[in-house]
Amino acid sequence: MSLRENKKRARTAEEKTDRRSVVLSAAREMIAESGFESVTMSGLAKRAGLAKGTLYLYVKTKEEVFALLFVEGLSGYVDALLPHVGEDEALIRAMSMEARENALFLPLMARLTTIIEANLSREALIRTKRAVGAQAARLTTEMATERAMGSGEAFDLVHALFVALQGAAQLSVARPAFFDELPEDVKQVYGASEPDAAFVTAARLILKGAADASA
Amino acid sequence: MSLRENKKRARTAEEKTDRRSVVLSAAREMIAESGFESVTMSGLAKRAGLAKGTLYLYVKTKEEVFALLFVEGLSGYVDALLPHVGEDEALIRAMSMEARENALFLPLMARLTTIIEANLSREALIRTKRAVGAQAARLTTEMATERAMGSGEAFDLVHALFVALQGAAQLSVARPAFFDELPEDVKQVYGASEPDAAFVTAARLILKGAADASA
């Protein structure tokens, strides 16, 4: 995924977008291979075939890379949800399946506020927040029409589901390297809360509660 | 909160616990005054009246400090909840009030998995996980008896509520320094999700869904 062999410079806007997407791919690979903590800017630059200084031409902070990945993932996630917002079980299934489909999505979401947003430039933060707001709005309006709800109600429901998802996402954080050496009872504390199961039970209750409320 | 003026050494177990509690107090102050990111080990040592090396006699990593604060906070939090697990609105009120009471609790919870647990020594992680598991169990059994539920059901309900709390906690992350300079529409994205409101709506739906299920 390196670009280095191509010594050409990025002059046009399109070429710059290409560079950026190479960086994003390299980041995806590094995260998948060895986790977030292993992503360093020098490492990422090398992997993308760039010098560190060049990387900083395309991104103002390390976390901006993660923010871009998250926004991209969120957009695809909402795409996948839209056809199913009308029916409880289908929606839950879509939410949990799609999260498993894009393995980076929950880990990114888990880090969204405390790590990613906390380290964005003003401009990157604005872009990110706008994108998130837009996706939430997309879901909310679809939910309102599909379920014939008031927009306030739909707003609450969407947000409740995403609060649950973000909570469950925390459980998607990779286990420590020494997990196997942990005492049995500690391993069970991990086992007691798998991200997927946690989300599904919470989401079921939420949707049932919402159905109950409008009935 | 410094201990420095007292040049005595900590010999007994009790004196060591004292040292540790001085460190925790110093950390609380620093977080309250200027946020998590401002806590450095040298700064914390100075504030506690210790040399950096001494601080590392009491704690293996920086995040162990946060873990200790969290466990302490969680214990008090569950204490406050126990009397109210029987009734929906009382429980919600207790959860949201108590979270506001201890201003550090949600911010710590928001960082629990991605930052804190990710940087604990094996021993500290074991202690932390055990403590969390114990508090969860305490709540679950109380919930089961008080609501005459099966323990599986109670387990699910407790976990759903805490998933929501952890999701809402993400919204408690401090706003950026340049928040005021953000465009109006971006500020509104922040406004659309206050931690307290987000938790309360999600929790209401969850509890309503649970009531519906057992009816």
Next chain:
DNA sequence: CTTTACAAATGACCGACGGTCATTAATTTA
């Protein structure tokens, strides 16, 4: 009271990392 043994305390030091900037050089424009 003095000496010895122990372990608490210290802070200089180290490596890693995020981020910067003066300089180089590819490409376009005049």
Next chain:
DNA sequence: TAAATTAATGACCGTCGGTCATTTGTAAAG
């Protein structure tokens, strides 16, 4: 062909988490 522009570079910097050889307060032994 020369001048102007701007992408690219990587040496460099400051900060920070964490370590460890040394110092020194304290208790036990003689």
